[in-house]
Amino acid sequence: MTFEDVRPAINNSVLTMYRIFAVITLYMVLAxxxxxxxxxxxxxxxDSWVAPVILSNADKDTLDLTSKLLVTKTTVDDLRLDIAKxxxxxxxxxxxxxxxxxxxxxxxxxxxxxxxxxxxxxxxLVRLDQQKQSDxxxxxxxLSQLAEVGAQIDKELxxxxxxxxxxxxxxxxxxxxxxxxxxxxxxxxxxxDNILDKTAATTRYLETLDKRAELESxxxxxSITIExxxxxxxxxxxxxxxxxxxxxxxxxxxxxxxxxxxxxDVALIPYDxxxxxxxxxxxxxxxxxxxxxxxxxxxxxxxxxxxxxTHPIFRxxxxxxxxxxxxxxxxxxxxxxxxLGSKPLFF
Amino acid sequence: MEKFIMLVLALRMILSVAKYSWTILLRIAHHKHTxxxxxxxxxxxxxxxxxxxxxxxxxxxxxxxxxxxxYPVDKFEVIATDDCSKDDSFQWIQRAAADFPGRVVARxxxxxxxKSRTLIGASHVSRSxxxxxxxxxxxxxxxxxxxxxxxxxNPKMGIVGGSVGVRNPNANTLTQxxxxxxxxxxxxxxxxxxxxxxxxCVGGYLLAIRRTLFEEIEPRILARNWFGVExxxxxxxxxxxxxxxxxxxxxxxxxxxxxxxxxxxxxxxxKQQYRxxxxxIRDLFLSYKLLWKHVGTVSxxxxxxxxxxxxxxxxxxxxxxxxxxxxxxxxxxxxxxVLTLATGAILHWVIGRSCPxxxxxxxxxxxxxGFWWVINSFYLTVLCLLTFDFSDWGSRAQKRVKQPKxxxxxxxxxxxxxxxxxxxxx
Numbered sequence: 001m002t003f004e005d006v007r008p009a010i011n012n013s014v015l016t017m018y019r020i021f022a023v024i025t026l027y028m029v030l031a032x033x034x035x036x037x038x039x040x041x042x043x044x045x046x047d048s049w050v051a052p053v054i055l056s057n058a059d060k061d062t063l064d065l066t067s068k069l070l071v072t073k074t075t076v077d078d079l080r081l082d083i084a085k086x087x088x089x090x091x092x093x094x095x096x097x098x099x100x101x102x103x104x105x106x107x108x109x110x111x112x113x114x115x116x117x118x119x120x121x122x123x124x125l126v127r128l129d130q131q132k133q134s135d136x137x138x139x140x141x142x143l144s145q146l147a148e149v150g151a152q153i154d155k156e157l158x159x160x161x162x163x164x165x166x167x168x169x170x171x172x173x174x175x176x177x178x179x180x181x182x183x184x185x186x187x188x189x190x191x192x193d194n195i196l197d198k199t200a201a202t203t204r205y206l207e208t209l210d211k212r213a214e215l216e217s218x219x220x221x222x223s224i225t226i227e228x229x230x231x232x233x234x235x236x237x238x239x240x241x242x243x244x245x246x247x248x249x250x251x252x253x254x255x256x257x258x259x260x261x262x263x264x265d266v267a268l269i270p271y272d273x274x275x276x277x278x279x280x281x282x283x284x285x286x287x288x289x290x291x292x293x294x295x296x297x298x299x300x301x302x303x304x305x306x307x308x309x310t311h312p313i314f315r316x317x318x319x320x321x322x323x324x325x326x327x328x329x330x331x332x333x334x335x336x337x338x339x340l341g342s343k344p345l346f347f
Numbered sequence: 348m349e350k351f352i353m354l355v356l357a358l359r360m361i362l363s364v365a366k367y368s369w370t371i372l373l374r375i376a377h378h379k380h381t382x383x384x385x386x387x388x389x390x391x392x393x394x395x396x397x398x399x400x401x402x403x404x405x406x407x408x409x410x411x412x413x414x415x416x417x418y419p420v421d422k423f424e425v426i427a428t429d430d431c432s433k434d435d436s437f438q439w440i441q442r443a444a445a446d447f448p449g450r451v452v453a454r455x456x457x458x459x460x461x462k463s464r465t466l467i468g469a470s471h472v473s474r475s476x477x478x479x480x481x482x483x484x485x486x487x488x489x490x491x492x493x494x495x496x497x498x499x500x501n502p503k504m505g506i507v508g509g510s511v512g513v514r515n516p517n518a519n520t521l522t523q524x525x526x527x528x529x530x531x532x533x534x535x536x537x538x539x540x541x542x543x544x545x546x547x548c549v550g551g552y553l554l555a556i557r558r559t560l561f562e563e564i565e566p567r568i569l570a571r572n573w574f575g576v577e578x579x580x581x582x583x584x585x586x587x588x589x590x591x592x593x594x595x596x597x598x599x600x601x602x603x604x605x606x607x608x609x610x611x612x613x614x615x616x617x618k619q620q621y622r623x624x625x626x627x628i629r630d631l632f633l634s635y636k637l638l639w640k641h642v643g644t645v646s647x648x649x650x651x652x653x654x655x656x657x658x659x660x661x662x663x664x665x666x667x668x669x670x671x672x673x674x675x676x677x678x679x680x681x682x683x684x685v686l687t688l689a690t691g692a693i694l695h696w697v698i699g700r701s702c703p704x705x706x707x708x709x710x711x712x713x714x715x716x717g718f719w720w721v722i723n724s725f726y727l728t729v730l731c732l733l734t735f736d737f738s739d740w741g742s743r744a745q746k747r748v749k750q751p752k753x754x755x756x757x758x759x760x761x762x763x764x765x766x767x768x769x770x771x772x773x
Contacts, residue, residue, distance in 0.1 A: 022734065029726075
């Protein structure tokens with residue numbers, strides 16, 4: 001038996017297998033194309049489907065939110081601590097400023113009193129100084145005549161008109177007069193210092209003014225510190241309020257529930273399919289995409305805030321909101337799509 | 348997977364861009380390299396083989412226009428063979444034989460046997476040096492025969508084809524799309540193959556072949572089968588392929604022009620495309636089966652077109668098949684649509700300048716070309732791969748009934764030749 005003898009049998013076998021394979025494949029391709037067309041057409045017109053999502057604390061979004069919430073909480077705590085410190089600083093500054101401000105009237109009163117006294121005693125001292133100087137001039141003139149008196153005493157002592165004791169007493173009297181003139185000159189000089197104190201701005205007075213200026217400056221600095229602290233407190237308090245609002249909003253998302261509770265069944269409801277998205281609306285799951293359906297739960301609540309996802313059929317960007325589902329059959333959350341309101345094709 | 352798909356699509360795109368860039372460069376800068384030397388003094392005897400199935404009155408018009416060609420009357424004949432049409436085609440052939448006595452041989456097969464065997468049966472009637480195969484729905488320019496035979500100056504030249512235009516470019520959107528495709532096929536795609544004298548498929552609408560070469564290939568045509576199932580379609584591609592394997596040159600002379608009626612209805616169009624695609628896939632298998640015989644015989648360019656180009660097309664088809672699974676709206680990509688429309692606008696302008704008779708009224712029809720191309724690449728390839736055990740006349744298989752006109756003469760059938768052809772086929 002040659003190969004040519006068995007060739008027809010081999011050909012027939014190969015052909016039979018090829019034809020069986022071809023028929024099955026062609027029908028599968030045809031069925032696939034038809035199914036794809038049907039599914040595409042259905043989802044293009046259906047307005048009740050939603051895309052279920054199972055959230056858990058290990059989800060990327062949940063983990064992201066957990067991480068962000070922790071960061072936010074830490075930030076809020078830091079802000080609150082900072083606000084407390086700022087408040088303390090402001091309180092201390094306020095107290096200090098009040099103390100300084102209490103000093104200011106005493107200083108002002110002292111300066112005023114001093115000025116008033118200067119006004120009163122200054123001109124009088126000037127007048128007395130002038131009088132003193134003229135007295136000194138007269139005394140000086142009289143003392144210049146005393147030299148002759150001393151010479152007369154010596155002559156009278158030599159002449160024996162007076163004794164030595166009397167001569168000494170007379171000379172001591174002369175010396176006393178001279179010393180008194182000197183004292184008077186010293187007093188005049190000292191008076192000039194007093195006059196200068198009373199009529200011109202002395203360093204001591206300037207020091208007083210300087211201290212007053214320092215006081216004013218310190219009060220102003222404290223005021224600035226207080227104002228800055230209060231502004232900073234206001235800003236940080238606003239930030240805390242915003243963070244609190246954000247955390248309150250986050251608390252309303254299912255991700256926080258997933259973070260705390262482990263698993264939450266939700267569904268993305270496209271904007272076009274929100275007609276049946278009311279609390280309590282029945283949720284249906286189908287065995288064959290959208291055929292042979294059964295109720296598997298209800299819609300619990302709808303969350304605010306836009307969510308993005310990929311269209312389960314067309315793979316395009318999908319926009320909508322999330323809704324929490326209460327499923328009696330948790331496996332339904334793993335379906336590609338679920339339906340709200342009623343069965344999509346009445347069976 | 349998406350990256351792999353994009354890589355395949357990009358690879359195919361790069362190959363296409365390279366091919367068209369080189370083609371345009373050849374056409375503009377080195378046009379003479381894509382042409383063979385012609386001798387218009389050559390006047391060998393020519394037999395026009397016209398196989399016919401369900402063509403109705405078109406076959407008469409086809410015979411009439413080929414007979415009006417500017418070629419010595421005593422040096423060419425038309426052998427028209429009806430493959431047992433279900434319509435009045437044979438009556439029209441008989442009428443042509445009566446209207447042009449001595450110039451038309453009217454034949455009818457004993458039973459329906461397909462285009463390949465019909466051609467072989469007709470070739471047995473012929474004794475001419477050159478055999479020209481034509482389609483029964485084509486009309487021809489007056490210099491078609493002379494343009495074809497003038498290319499046989501080199502003994503190495505085995506097969507010469509012509510370019511085909513569309514007779515009904517503006518019948519409807521479908522024919523407008525096809526007009527674009529025909530222009531692309533002959534004025535761009537074939538240029539590269541002409542450059543190396545290795546046209547991989549000279550279409551059976553207008554195919555001139557040396558008689559000796561045809562006789563050499565004939566046994567192979569008759570032996571064609573798919574696990575014992577006879578293959579009767581795609582004989583033009585098969586003949587061209589074997590001519591190249593035998594060391595002959597193949598060439599398309601775009602000056603030899605004819606015009607065909609493009610399918611106006613989608614079922615007809617689908618069948619035509621299905622037949623063409625199937626013959627292309629069969630040819631791909633043949634290329635790999637006889638790969639080593641190509642080396643040293645067929646030019647590297649021809650080997651590329653036989654082995655790599657269709658392979659990239661198949662890979663591309665596979666990528667197209669998979670792409671919607673990842674992105675169902677893949678085919679509605681705006682970039683693709685814009686590129687298609689831009690290509691259509693350029694083609695419309697070029698066709699309007701170079702082939703005014705092929706200018707379409709609605710250039711936006713080219714957008715449908717993209718849609719057709721996807722269907723053709725995606726579904727037809729799968730369908731063809733799974734129906735290799737079946738072949739027929741394709742778009743002509745549907746019965747077309749026209750009001751018969753009076754038959755003037757009925758030449759006797761050459762039953763002996765029909766029997767011989769049938770025997771050879773068996």
